[in-house]
Amino acid sequence: MWSLSDPAIGFWLPMALICLGTGFWLTDRKDPRKRLSVPILLISIVFIVVYGVETRGMDTAETALLAVLLHMLGPVALMAIGSLIATFSGPSPVGPLPRGLRPLGFMMAMGGLLWIGWMLISKPPDAIAHGIGETIWGSWVDVFLTILILVAALAGSFCVMMGEERHKEALTLAILTIAGGVMFNEIMQNGSEGLAAAGWHQIHWEEMMFLIGGLMGVTAGVFAFIALVYMAEKRAPDPDVIAPLSEEEKAVVDAVLRLNLELEEVE
Amino acid sequence: MSEEKDAWWGPVALLMLLIGFSMDLLVWQLSGGTEFSLILDRVLLGFTLAFGLTTLALLLVSLGAVHRHVRWHEQMIGLTLLAGLGLSLTNWQIGGSIDAMFDEGVILLSGITAMMAAVGLVFGLLLALVTGREHTPDPLLEMDSTHGDVSLELEE
Numbered sequence: 498m499w500s501l502s503d504p505a506i507g508f509w510l511p512m513a514l515i516c517l518g519t520g521f522w523l524t525d526r527k528d529p530r531k532r533l534s535v536p537i538l539l540i541s542i543v544f545i546v547v548y549g550v551e552t553r554g555m556d557t558a559e560t561a562l563l564a565v566l567l568h569m570l571g572p573v574a575l576m577a578i579g580s581l582i583a584t585f586s587g588p589s590p591v592g593p594l595p596r597g598l599r600p601l602g603f604m605m606a607m608g609g610l611l612w613i614g615w616m617l618i619s620k621p622p623d624a625i626a627h628g629i630g631e632t633i634w635g636s637w638v639d640v641f642l643t644i645l646i647l648v649a650a651l652a653g654s655f656c657v658m659m660g661e662e663r664h665k666e667a668l669t670l671a672i673l674t675i676a677g678g679v680m681f682n683e684i685m686q687n688g689s690e691g692l693a694a695a696g697w698h699q700i701h702w703e704e705m706m707f708l709i710g711g712l713m714g715v716t717a718g719v720f721a722f723i724a725l726v727y728m729a730e731k732r733a734p735d736p737d738v739i740a741p742l743s744e745e746e747k748a749v750v751d752a753v754l755r756l757n758l759e760l761e762e763v764e
Numbered sequence: 765m766s767e768e769k770d771a772w773w774g775p776v777a778l779l780m781l782l783i784g785f786s787m788d789l790l791v792w793q794l795s796g797g798t799e800f801s802l803i804l805d806r807v808l809l810g811f812t813l814a815f816g817l818t819t820l821a822l823l824l825v826s827l828g829a830v831h832r833h834v835r836w837h838e839q840m841i842g843l844t845l846l847a848g849l850g851l852s853l854t855n856w857q858i859g860g861s862i863d864a865m866f867d868e869g870v871i872l873l874s875g876i877t878a879m880m881a882a883v884g885l886v887f888g889l890l891l892a893l894v895t896g897r898e899h900t901p902d903p904l905l906e907m908d909s910t911h912g913d914v915s916l917e918l919e920e
Contacts, residue, residue, distance in 0.1 A: 504866060516821045520828015530828070558870035565874060573881050580888030587895040599896070606889055629867060636871055637878045643787065644882035647780055652890050654779055658772035666893040673886065681787065685794050698795035706803045707868070708875035710810025714850070715876075717811070718818025721846055722839075729838035 507548025508559040511541035554623075561630030565637050568622065572612035579605025610673075617642070617680055620690035635692060635700040640708055642681045649673040809857050813868055816850025819843050 501507040518537035521530040549563040583602030586594035617638050620626065625634035653670030656663040685701070688694040742750065792798070823843035830836050851865075858864045 509866065509869075513824055516824035517828040520825040520830075523825070523829040524831065528831070558867040562870045562874050566877060569877075569881065573884075576885050577888060580885075580892045583892035584888075584895050587892070602892065606885075606892065610885065633871060633874045637874050640875045640878035641882050643784075644879050645886065646787070647783060648883055648886045650783055651776060651780055652886055654776045655772070656890075658776065663894075666890060669893060670886070670890065673889070682790065685791055694794065698791055701791045702795070702798045702803065703806055704871055704875070706806040707810035707871065710807035711814035711872045711875060712810075712879075713807075714811040714814025714816075715818045718815045718822065718846070718850075721815075721819060722822045722843065725839050725842040728842075729835040732838070733835055 501544065501547050502551040504548070504552075504557060504559045507544055507551070511544040511548075514538075514541040514544075556628040556630065558629045558633060561625055561628075561633045564622070564625050564630065565634050568616070568625065568634075569613070569637070572609040572616065574609075575612065576606050576609030579603065579607075579609060613641075614676070614680060618683065618689050626691050631692060631696070632700060632704065635697065636704040636708065638684070639697070639700055639705050642677050642684075643705065646674050646677040646681065649677065805857075809854065809868065810872070812850050812853040812857065813865070814850075814872055816847050816852075816854055817869060817872065819850060820847040823847055 499506055514537055518534045518541065521537065522534035524530045545563070549560060549567075552560040554560075579602045581602070582594060582598050583606060586596055586598040586602060588596075621631075621634050625631060649670045653667045653674060656667040656670065683689075684692075684694070684697050686694060688697060820843075823840065826836070826839050826843060830840075854865060854868070855862070858868070
């Protein structure tokens with residue numbers, strides 16, 4: 498019996514439908530499939546939400562992932578909205594928001610960051626505190642901190658390399674790298690609420706290495722796709738030679754050009 | 765950027781490598797080490813699963829977007845074979861358990877969302893900081909368009 502509480506139906510099928518819906522969305526706007534893309538995406542989201550509600554409290558990996566994403570939705574949204582407000586209320590020519598909102602934007606972004614920092618070292622909710630949920634939550638935190646440290650260092654050093662006295666930007670990103678490094682060191686040295694240091698070490702060696710391989714796999718998959726498209730296009734036959742215009746077609750082109758030139762002269 | 769700064773990516777890539785290596789060394793020292801075979805197994809498992817899932821996702825996107833001008837044979841058959849290869853290798857690595865494959869797939873999705881959140885945070889903040897810079901007014905932006913009506917006075 499098919500049930501939405503089965504992860505294959507309630508979680509992985511919507512994931513496949515989202516991919517299919519994305520394909521529909523990429524079609525030409527006159528194509529009827531284009532109109533199907535939004536309903537398919539909405540149905541997929543409804544399936545996932547119903548799956549999450551029906552399996553709430555169960556120790557399954559998919560439910561734990563949804564719990565982690567729900568847990569992080571607030572601070573990530575706060576940071577994203579804060580960054581957008583700060584960007585569009587700055588002196589940039591595309592800034593349509595009032596300049597007074599800029600400090601609020603930065604406060605929201607920093608607030609989201611501090612919220613995440615607090616969540617990383619406080620006891621997680623029950624849904625992600627035991628079993629597979631703990632592993633998934635631990636992997637999320639480990640990857641988040643690692644990427645935060647690496648990308649902030651990359652962006653900061655890029656600012657320094659670019660010159661033009663981007664010291665404020667470089668300094669802010671350096672603070673982010675150091676704060677991430679301190680948190681990483683803390684959880685690896687002393688553990689966190691509900692997860693001992695040995696648990697973090699295991700997550701780092703097993704899940705982090707798995708995800709490094711995963712990143713390489715995603716990159717290889719995308720390159721394989723590009724290679725297939727390249728091969729297909731390379732094998733495509735040359736387009737047929739177009740016959741020159743007939744006298745009748747030339748007359749039509751001539752008439753269109755004359756009409757447009759006359760219109761321009763009138764203007 | 766000046767010519768001396770063109771090779772900026774070299775030292776920056778080295779810095780990234782150094783930081784990543786230092787983080788692993790820290791965990792190595794605190795945990796007392798681990799077996800290299802375990803690390804290699806996990807990296808290989810992650811590679812094959814991510815490769816299989818990515819090609820499967822791209823196959824579904826391609827199926828959804830297929831149209832009469834596209835040369836779909838190579839794309840569809842190639843992606844089906846690659847997805848089958850990646851997922852079969854993963855299945856073989858984890859002893860034929862489909863449930864374990866689903867669990868590992870979830871961990872992969874968890875890692876990808878964490879990565880996207882971290883990258884989005886850093887670049888969002890960088891964008892907000894960079895757009896806050898005050899620039900001297902550009903006289904070109906103050907000029908009005910002549911809509912192509914240009915007259916030139918040539919010196920004889």
